[in-house]
Amino acid sequence: MKFRRSLLFFFRLVVGGVFIWAGVLKVADPLEFAQSIKNYQVFPHALVFFIAIFLPWVEVLSGSLLVLGPLRRSSALLISAMLVGFIGLVGLAVLRGIDTSCGCFGSFSRKADLSLMLADGVLLYFALSVFIDRPLGTRASRRPSP
Amino acid sequence: MLSILLAGLVLGGVVHFSLLSRFLAGEFRHSFLDPLKYAGIRFIALQETQDLLESGEALFIDSRASREFAAGHIPGALSLPLEEMKGSGGSEEEARKSLSPRLLSFSRDKTLVIYCEGGDCQTSLALARLIHDLGFQDIRVFEGGWAEWSALGLPAEVSR
Numbered sequence: 001m002k003f004r005r006s007l008l009f010f011f012r013l014v015v016g017g018v019f020i021w022a023g024v025l026k027v028a029d030p031l032e033f034a035q036s037i038k039n040y041q042v043f044p045h046a047l048v049f050f051i052a053i054f055l056p057w058v059e060v061l062s063g064s065l066l067v068l069g070p071l072r073r074s075s076a077l078l079i080s081a082m083l084v085g086f087i088g089l090v091g092l093a094v095l096r097g098i099d100t101s102c103g104c105f106g107s108f109s110r111k112a113d114l115s116l117m118l119a120d121g122v123l124l125y126f127a128l129s130v131f132i133d134r135p136l137g138t139r140a141s142r143r144p145s146p
Numbered sequence: 147m148l149s150i151l152l153a154g155l156v157l158g159g160v161v162h163f164s165l166l167s168r169f170l171a172g173e174f175r176h177s178f179l180d181p182l183k184y185a186g187i188r189f190i191a192l193q194e195t196q197d198l199l200e201s202g203e204a205l206f207i208d209s210r211a212s213r214e215f216a217a218g219h220i221p222g223a224l225s226l227p228l229e230e231m232k233g234s235g236g237s238e239e240e241a242r243k244s245l246s247p248r249l250l251s252f253s254r255d256k257t258l259v260i261y262c263e264g265g266d267c268q269t270s271l272a273l274a275r276l277i278h279d280l281g282f283q284d285i286r287v288f289e290g291g292w293a294e295w296s297a298l299g300l301p302a303e304v305s306r
Binding site for chain 1: 149155174238
């Protein structure tokens with residue numbers, strides 16, 4: 001039990017840390033992030049702009065809340081949803097033969113390829129593990145009455 | 147979950163209020179290039195590109211993959227295949243490092259015309275930003291790119 005709690009805490013630190021770092025870099029230069037999203041050639045121009053303005057803040061907030069604890073299951077679910085979106089976007093780029101950097105970490109971004117999808121898949125597993133772990137009180141209340 | 151999304155919307159709106167205002171006023175409709183930061187970069191159309199080629203004043207740069215460049219390019223163009231220069235890791239830093247020596251012999255005042263495939267291609271603009279950071283002050287991005295140039299049957303060179 002103690003091992004499981006430590007493991008989940010480790011997952012929260014890793015996923016939350018990655019999202020805080022990624023979000024802060026994008027907040028610092030939203031136009032560069034917008035250009036990165038545009039490189040995927042999926043969203044219309046205006047939508048790209050609004051995604052670039054708001055999404056990094058959602059990343060920073062959900063990452064922080066995941067690390068700190070409050071709303072951690074909501075944060076984990078939101079992060080999982082974002083990761084599914086990122087994996088889909090990179091998958092689409094790979095299928096369409098679009099050779100671009102992922103735009104995930106500002107100018108430190110890496111190439112949008114299968115290895116990135118795998119890394120996102122690992123983060124998704126971590127985030128979902130945190131999400132499906134119900135708080136102790138909730139578990140007790142769901143036990144059938146004698 | 148909704149509260150996190152809402153907080154993100156509010157924070158994004160407040161912190162980037164000036165960018166949002168500029169967007170709503172009509173800026174960034176063409177590209178996400180900040181004219182305040184990249185004053186030396188501008189977009190040009192076919193006629194200006196042709197004039198610059200005829201005058202011989204500008205250095206043409208092709209940002210497409212090297213095999214595309216080899217198959218056909220604007221006469222005299224220099225091949226700087228951005229995605230290949232990023233290396234296997236797709237790193238912009240890697241591209242920056244490999245760019246500098248290739249442009250060392252050119253004056254920073256030189257007019258540069260950068261193009262890629264055309265249409266939705268983004269490498270010409272990305273390359274323009276990197277080159278701008280090296281100190282070049284007159285960078286023009288040919289919007290129509292190779293697609294428009296070749297479709298009109300304009301002069302082209304093939305590499306052997």
